[in-house]
Amino acid sequence: MQKITREQLIAKASELLSNGTVSQVLGWGKGEFDYDVTPTLFSSAEELENGFVFNDFCGANFSKYLVSKAAKADGKLLVFLKPCDTYSFNQLLTEHRFDREKVYAVGIPCEGMADISKVKAISGDGIASINADGDNLVVTTLYEDAPITIATKDVLAERCINCKSKKHVAYDELMGEEGEVLASNRFDEVARLEAMTADERFAFWQNELSRCIRCNACRDACPACTCEKCVFDNPNSGVENKSPANEFEEKLFHIIRAYHVAGRCTDCGECSRVCPQNIPLHLLNRKFIKDINEFYGEYQAGEEVDSRAPLVNYTTEDLEPGEVFDRGDNNA
């Protein structure tokens, strides 16, 4: 269960609306089911009361919406930011993608968000309701007579299991207690793949990427992918394409997608969350992050505004690409 409640958030938002600090609120809107929420703009306490939700399924990272929504808002836009969202927030500021003056950021604590597919794997599908009860989720389904109790920690989203930070790196106001940067195991899976032979890795990715339907959800949800026009949509870019016609194009898209955000990706995990085919796209991003950390020193995108991303930086002593493979941790 989240430490902060829907009611507290509504109260805060209503207060900021009524005292004129903000004119609109970007929050989670109630969906059809207890687990589906839609990023929604609210303009009044009444709208909030009717439609605002906050629960264990509010994973969506709102930072990216600021690029389009902040500019349009009349006054300031209130945005609720979970710790991981604040990194994206800073990264977007670093890249001048929205006007900080147009945004009022309220940092909120996060206990980790649940993954509905993991819930369904335990409860079975046909969800009728989900309610938080302490550290558990109580699920009723169309098929089971008795409610099913599931420990929330057992159904956390992958990115939350490996949460990198409970600390907010940006906010105007903080609700609840500030957390800390965590020592996560987020690179373990990358390391596991690195330890495989090249053939095994090739087979792994071949299998994963072959499922891609090029819906662009990973790109369109990514807070780092805010290009006015994506190279893949631009007929003059030379790489434009709309569908994965074959294995090459599957790889091309995902290599370039990850490459374009390398050094800018905050590892928020939205790409993998939204993938309809459950491709572990975050592993590609994490590979770049892990490499950058190892080659050029620890770097967390979005930790500080105006930090210089590693791929637009250098030192004269950087390692050579050939040396990347001489480090002995690669048995391919």
Add this chain to the structure above:
Amino acid sequence: MRKCSLEKINEIFAAIAKNAALYLPVDRTDGSAAYKKWEEGTVWSNALNTVRSPKDFFFPQTEDLMRFKTKGKTVQLEDIRTEAEAFVVFGVRACDVKSFDILDRVFLTEPADSFYANRRNHGVIVSLACTRPVETCFCKTFGIDPSAPAGDISAWKTESDIFFEANTEKGKALLHTLSELTEECDDGAVAEQKAKINAVMEKLPLKDLSTKGFGGGKTAELFDAPEWDELSSACLGCGTCTFVCPTCQCYDIKDFNTGNGVIRFRCWDSCMYSDFTKMAHGNNRLTQKERFRQRFMHKLVYYPENNDGLFSCVGCGRCLAKCPISMNIVKVMKKIGGNKGE
């Protein structure tokens, strides 16, 4: 009606696969299901829904149409059409089967799409009555009976047996090849199964969703509805809903220069994309709101207007499950049209 014990299901599959490529839903490691080509040892999934719909077998995501070659300063066209392989898609749910009615009207109306027709002619659909409808299901809204799926052969599964009934010549021919593995039976068990499913249908949260207020002739009324702004506000403009949808049939035709010639191919397109139907003068839908509206107006108004009232949604629920921001046709229908205030 013929039946067969589920214990012999692999023999059925083997028999079908002898003469045609057999595709059926298989569980994936990530908890979802996908159609896969059957081979010895393949385990048929109990899953209700595959992420990708069986539309893909008849209207694949990419398909080469023709090839050009330039030799010196002349251009040669190469017809690369071939006879499709014979194939069987097994275990298609009622909603997905219904999608072929919608696709057929687009692709088989003269001038028929020969690529689609080719696959349609060589493919046999073995449907399967729903066993476990879930919260995202709303096929009833579009008049689909999940317990009585259409298809070349309809099938029902009970605890112990599987039942078949052929509906078309193609279906009869296929069922005939299975006659040694199946036996004639009455429809008692099937009727029982149907009742069971229909009982679940009554419990579904979306059971009361209606198409009231939509359909042909509603363009003027709905086009400028103020709700579109709010509904489309969070839309990311990705193509997930389109690409998992069994009835979306828009495609783009593109040329790929291989260096040795040009392949003209088509690939799925999405009305959610900013370059959808971009023409020489530019885009005709400039904002995400317009594109978002297009998708739902097409499914709920334009298509029925041109197709005897047939809606181009089958209520399979894939877009409900997969939209990154959980915006979908149900929310649109509830906000606009005859479901207001419900």
Add this chain to the structure above:
Amino acid sequence: MQRVGVFVCWCGSNIAGTVDVKAVAEALKNEPGVVFSTDYQYMCSQAGQDMIINAVKEHNLTGIVVCSCSPRMHEATFRKTAAAAGLNPYMVEIANIREQCSWVHKDMALGTEKAIILGKAAVAKVNLNAPLTPGQSPVTKRALVIGGGIAGIQTALDIADAGFEVDIVEKKPTIGGKMAQLDKTFPTLDCAACILTPKMVDVAQNDKIRIFSYSEVAEVKGFVGNFDVTIKKNARYVKEDICTGCGACVEKCPMKKNPNEFNLGMDNRPAIYIPFAQAVPKVATIDPNACNMLKNGKCGVCARICTAGAIDYTQKDEYIEEKYGAIVVATGFNPISMDKFDEFAYNQSKDVITSLEFERLTNAAGPTAGHLERPSDGRSPKTIVFVQCVGSRCDACAEKGKEYCSKICCMYTAKHAMLVRDKYPETEVYVFYIDVRTPGKNFDEFYRRAVEEYGVKYVKGMVGKVVPEGDKLKVQASDLLANKQLHIDADLVVLAAAIEPDKSARPLATMLTASMDTNDFFTEAHPKLRPVESPTAGVFLSGACQGPKDIPETVSQASAAAAKVIGLLAKDKLTGNPCIAHSDELMCNGCSSCANVCPYGAITYEDKEFRMPDRTTKVRRVASVNPAVCQGCGACTVACPSGAMDLKGFANLQIMAEVDAICK
């Protein structure tokens, strides 16, 4: 669609010997856009160029592909040809079928096949070329010469002679450089000071020339015609404009025991000093590491003695900013350190010296007033061994020394040997050499005089070891011609140390963005045809900073560099390189990635109003490239995630078209 003409050059047999040029021309006829294709013996000749001009007119060509030598050779030539034919010069692409094809591949079939592919790539690229117009920028009519040795002096004098202002920056207290330390010069044996010092005086008296001595270049910004240079004038604690150079302070300074750099540490100088009598500017300098006043605040003798009141202990380093149109590098050379050459006992015996030290020993103004005396005991040496190629022509893998020939050693050693035998005929002089290299006017004659008239004993072979023993130096060497080992008891051993670029050259090159070779010599824009220009526009090379040189060569290169500078400064406006970056503001995100990687600071941002699809307007931050500052490297194009940034002349689509053509 372009109308492309293809012109395949035979380059005599250089190309045609390995590449079937007719087949290349024939094959390219069928490429998209090609409307004319031919071959000719020498495309770069006037007849060849006329052929292009005629074809352009006759076939209404819009693009030209020349399959010939490297574009680094003749791209400019053919661009001019295109211009003469009325085409935009940037509608020309070169397929390099000589250096990168016919010269490196022996097989006719393979060579021809590759030449066709390279031609196709060039055609594919030219099909996407667009006419480019270079931007123009003004020229600051002042030159900077870095280094005040003979190279810098000559360059500055020549530039000033043409009427342009020149500043010389010299890090030492005086100009003059290495030449000021020399005794006689080969092959004429005239005295170095006699010919150098008048030039130094000319510099001092020329009102177009300013000398910043005891100064360094601290920062260079800008580009050809418009350099902004910061010069750091080190505090010398003496007011330059007041000091008369009388030398009273030097005489009275109590801190006398400091190694005299000018005499290579073979004698001492006071803390306040004037390097030598003819120094320019003739101004005293206080060595802050030696001066008791500066170190401990005690003394002040010089200030008391100076009647002019020139001493200023509070002087600080001063930074001067100045604009220049051209920069000449004349940073010169130094002998390499002998620390790694213990076999010659340089650090073990005072009587093992380098040739430059030998120059000071024989110089009338040197520590011995020109008497040849052993540094150890002041005795006249009876046997002198000269060792050639110490650190020159070393194996590439050797950790010490240089791979290259230092070029000047053979001649100055012959000079030294000859001078010794002339002044002290009783002295035995040996010269050990690998080869004697004497190309140059009157050089070989000079060397033969040393052998034939002066009886210098030239021995082909290397000295293996020098061991100090008693007051002798035991020299072990091999005589390769006689095939025997030699043991010589020498009194003095003179090492012809290899020369290397001055250590200040490397950081300077970085500031100037001028390229260097692995030995830290500056790279010329073309080794034969543009020997005094750096590849960086507006930066010119004078003297040994570009490679080992003797005085006549240095002076001629210095004058050549001056001529190039004068040619540049004579222009009122410069025409830039049009192959520069350009940002498509409709696609630009304003993310600053490009500005982060731009080495020239050429990218700035502005907030611009854009009409949005929904007919509203939105203010967005977008990049714009300063065409006068951009040098066209393309770093920004890759940093840009949206592909808004592209490079004219090397556009994404052009390079991809080349890739496609090569790979198909």
Add this chain to the structure above:
Amino acid sequence: MQVNEYKPLIVAFCCNWCSYAGADLAGNNRLAYPADVKIIRVPCSCRVNPTFILRAFQRGADGVIICGCHPGDCHYTSGNYYTRRRMAALFSMLDFLGIEKERTRLEWVSAAEGAKFAATMNDFVQTVASLGENKRLEDLRCKK
């Protein structure tokens, strides 16, 4: 020694100031290397976009080599330092996807290193030849 019938296709991106000049010098000195190497001139190694490299593989290249000025010698001061980081990241990612790491290479070749250029190309061609055809990053449409 193994006689290799298979001829790999190598695309070499060479910076105009150092490596392209180095290749010219190899030519001047008649230092042979296989004709399989096709050079594309770019102003600086930092002009090489990863998409160019992927494009080359797509179109049928078996190996791609990028050559630039030695670190510290870049005509544009810092271009090759960016190249070094970009290529380190890209090559590592290709390896992560199981694509043979020997198919891509970054080398520093100065204008004075004609011999190094030829030696590098000889070595790279041999390395790629021993790997055989590029199968893991190929686009079959382009191979017909």
